[in-house]
Amino acid sequence: WMFKSECRFINGTEKVRYVVRNFYNGEELVRYDSDVGRYVGLTPFGEKVAQYWNSDPAELEHRRAAVNTVCRNNYEASTPFLVERR
Numbered sequence: 001w002m003f004k005s006e007c008r009f010i011n012g013t014e015k016v017r018y019v020v021r022n023f024y025n026g027e028e029l030v031r032y033d034s035d036v037g038r039y040v041g042l043t044p045f046g047e048k049v050a051q052y053w054n055s056d057p058a059e060l061e062h063r064r065a066a067v068n069t070v071c072r073n074n075y076e077a078s079t080p081f082l083v084e085r086r
Helices: 044-054 057-082
Strands: 002-010 015-024 027-033 038-041
Touching: 002 057, 015 057, 027 044, 038 044, 044 057
Parallel strands: none
Antiparallel strands: 002 015, 015 027, 027 038
16 A cells, blocks of 8 residues: 655645545555545545545545645745756
8 A cells, every 4th residue: 555645836835736646556546636625536445445534524634734734834845946946
């Protein structure tokens, strides 16, 4: 089981998209997208996992808050190294 999280910045920190992709055995099963606001299953098993995680209000709140706590917070620290580097 592996996951990858991505912060996608559009126009600085005005529009931020947070995506978490969950994989098992090299196949993506479940994805959380902050634009959608919930988990989406991409396989039959992933649909069951997504349904379980979507039924937990604390889990969804944790993911929704990550846009600020993970993405926007790290943007300020990483901008000089990633964006302004030439």
